[in-house]
Amino acid sequence: MANKDKTKELDEYTKGRVENLPAAGDVRVSSVQNAVKTNNFEIERDRNADVSAARKDSYLAADIADLLIQQIGLELNNHYLYKNFGIWYDINSLFGQAAYFYHRAAEEQDHAQWVIDYLTRADFLFSIPGTDATYIDIFKDKNDLRIRDPHDETLIREIETTRAINNIKAVAEETHDYITSHWLRNLLLEQAEEEELSHTALDIFNHTDDPLIVDKYFKDVVMAQLQASK
Numbered sequence: 001m002a003n004k005d006k007t008k009e010l011d012e013y014t015k016g017r018v019e020n021l022p023a024a025g026d027v028r029v030s031s032v033q034n035a036v037k038t039n040n041f042e043i044e045r046d047r048n049a050d051v052s053a054a055r056k057d058s059y060l061a062a063d064i065a066d067l068l069i070q071q072i073g074l075e076l077n078n079h080y081l082y083k084n085f086g087i088w089y090d091i092n093s094l095f096g097q098a099a100y101f102y103h104r105a106a107e108e109q110d111h112a113q114w115v116i117d118y119l120t121r122a123d124f125l126f127s128i129p130g131t132d133a134t135y136i137d138i139f140k141d142k143n144d145l146r147i148r149d150p151h152d153e154t155l156i157r158e159i160e161t162t163r164a165i166n167n168i169k170a171v172a173e174e175t176h177d178y179i180t181s182h183w184l185r186n187l188l189l190e191q192a193e194e195e196e197l198s199h200t201a202l203d204i205f206n207h208t209d210d211p212l213i214v215d216k217y218f219k220d221v222v223m224a225q226l227q228a229s230k
């Protein structure tokens, strides 16, 4: 075929392609019509119907949020309890254990704030629960308080706290809330450290009954380790 013929054939082909192109507006209209035909819009409507208003406000379900709010209460209960223990040691001039319990109290406040931050980042509106743990409540019937009693109470508190966080983890997994389940990891690992530390604190009482040696151990050994691991 001569070059001239080739060019003519190409011109006609191109012209035909251009003439058959839909106008800009037509493209949109035909897409919408196709979507309706294939029921895309119906599917979108059904999806919206499945999503509750609460789910649109926050990905946290009310049940799991309630448990997390209770956890804030537990952490703050422990915070105030340990602060009260610190005060008791302080006024009895056992400054090593006073420093130890003030340190523990500060950590509990941090944990409460972690949970507060998690809830607020999820846009979940809540109020902090009231606290009820005080030194006086726990030891009101005890006239002969021994210096290891607050440490015994602390270990029990920490075991209860570990169980409470484990329960939140179990509920999160059961309800397929993998976001919360994943987030709980750090809180659990931190909690394991706290429970272990409470064991360590009791170990010294197996070695001596002397309150001044005990207190010096807290001041020189336990506090030094806590400061070093910060």
Ligand SMILES: [Fe+2]
Pocket: 075, 078, 107, 108, 111, 161, 191, 194
């Ligand atoms: Fe804690």
Ligand SMILES: [Fe+2]
Pocket: 078, 108, 158, 161, 194
């Ligand atoms: Fe704790």
